[in-house]
Amino acid sequence: MEINDLGIISALVILTVLVISLPALADNPIRTALGLALTLFLPGYSLISALFPGKKDLGGMERIALGFGLSIAVVPVIGFILNYTSFGVTQESVLYSVAAFTLIFAIIAYSRRMNLEDEEFKVSFDLTIKVPENKADRVLTVIFCFAIVLSVATLVYVISTPKQGDKFTEFYILGPGGIAGNYPIDLKTGQNGTVIIGVVNHEYQTVNYSLKVLYNGTDVYEKNILLEDNQTYVKDYTFKAGRKGISELEFLLYKDGMSDVYKSLHLWVNAS
Numbered sequence: 001m002e003i004n005d006l007g008i009i010s011a012l013v014i015l016t017v018l019v020i021s022l023p024a025l026a027d028n029p030i031r032t033a034l035g036l037a038l039t040l041f042l043p044g045y046s047l048i049s050a051l052f053p054g055k056k057d058l059g060g061m062e063r064i065a066l067g068f069g070l071s072i073a074v075v076p077v078i079g080f081i082l083n084y085t086s087f088g089v090t091q092e093s094v095l096y097s098v099a100a101f102t103l104i105f106a107i108i109a110y111s112r113r114m115n116l117e118d119e120e121f122k123v124s125f126d127l128t129i130k131v132p133e134n135k136a137d138r139v140l141t142v143i144f145c146f147a148i149v150l151s152v153a154t155l156v157y158v159i160s161t162p163k164q165g166d167k168f169t170e171f172y173i174l175g176p177g178g179i180a181g182n183y184p185i186d187l188k189t190g191q192n193g194t195v196i197i198g199v200v201n202h203e204y205q206t207v208n209y210s211l212k213v214l215y216n217g218t219d220v221y222e223k224n225i226l227l228e229d230n231q232t233y234v235k236d237y238t239f240k241a242g243r244k245g246i247s248e249l250e251f252l253l254y255k256d257g258m259s260d261v262y263k264s265l266h267l268w269v270n271a272s
Contacts, residue, residue, distance in 0.1 A: 006049060006106045006113075009042055013099050013106075020095055038098055044070030046102045049109035054116055074101070169207070170200035171253050171263035187241035189271045194238045197251065201227035209262075210254040215239065216247050241271040 016034040045067030052058045058066070078097050079089050087093040174196040175182040184193025201207050206228045213221035225233050239249060246268055253263040 006046075006110050009046055009049075010103060010106050012037060013042060013102050017095060017099050020091075038095075038102070039075055040071050041067050042071070043074050043098055043102045043105070044068060044072070046105040046109060047074065050105040050112060053109055053112035167203045169203060169209075169253070169255070169263060170198065171251075171265065172198045173251060173265050173267065174198065183267060185268060186270050186272070189241055189244055191241050191271075192238050193241060193269065194236055195267065197233075197235050197237050199225055199227065199233040199253065201229055201231050204229050208256055209233075210257070212250075212252040212254070213237065213239070214248075214250040214252065215242065217250075239269075241269055244271050246270050 012034065016038045019031050019034055045063065047070050048058070048063055048066045052063070075094075075098060078101060079094060082089050082093050082097060085093075087097075172180075173183075174180055175184070176194060176196075178196055183195065187193050197211065199209060199211070201209075206226065209225040209227065211221075211223045211225055212219060220239065221237065227233055241247070247270075249267040249269055251265040251267070252261050254260075255262040
């Protein structure tokens with residue numbers, strides 16, 4: 001049974017563009033699968049079909065292996081070229097450029113196959129590898145195919161496994177207006193001052209924080225804060241200036257019930 005491989009390639013390209021362009025399918029696994037196919041296989045297979053349209057040029061398995069290998073080489077070149085254009089390297093520019101590249105060479109491949117009459121390459125379920133007669137050539141063919149498969153597997157793993165950066169927590173205090181300045185450090189006795197406390201979780205997991213505020217070593221405020229990864233906690237905190245002189249306002253952050261302080265901030269308040 002013969003299959004119209006170029007027709008399938010073209011249909012997959014159009015389907016990929018439509019699916020990726022729909023925001024509602026942003027987290028759909030089908031979108032990911034189509035994106036990987038367009039990036040890792042379709043442009044290379046389309047190019048190899050245009051370069052070798054005859055059935056005697058290459059066997060089916062060689063075309064598949066070269067399809068992966070050429071895709072890995074072609075897509076970065078397209079991105080490199082886009083970087084020097086007004087379009088830049090964006091999801092949309094790469095998507096449309098790779099799709100256009102694949103469709104153009106699919107059309108060229110179809111045109112070249114039509115000119116070969118009965119000698120054109122046709123895909124059937126009987127995909128066999130042309131085994132070279134020379135032993136050295138056979139070994140090189142096996143090594144080449146293995147290298148291509150290994151490269152593709154490694155690339156798929158890198159793409160599908162997001163790299164985890166450094167784990168850390170942002171802990172800050174800001175003055176009125178949300179700026180790192182104009183802190184209420186010169187107050188009269190009994191006067192209120194307000195700062196903004198911020199905690200941002202970058203720990204790649206949900207974390208239970210404990211926030212404590214000390215005024216001259218005495219606990220004056222405590223709160224538990226549960227944050228998911230990349231979640232932010234922001235709250236205004238108002239305190240009252242105590243006795244005359246310089247007092248220390250400490251902001252202590254604990255993580256997951258730890259007895260040791262995880263983060264600390266200090267504010268020196270001068271009461272007159």
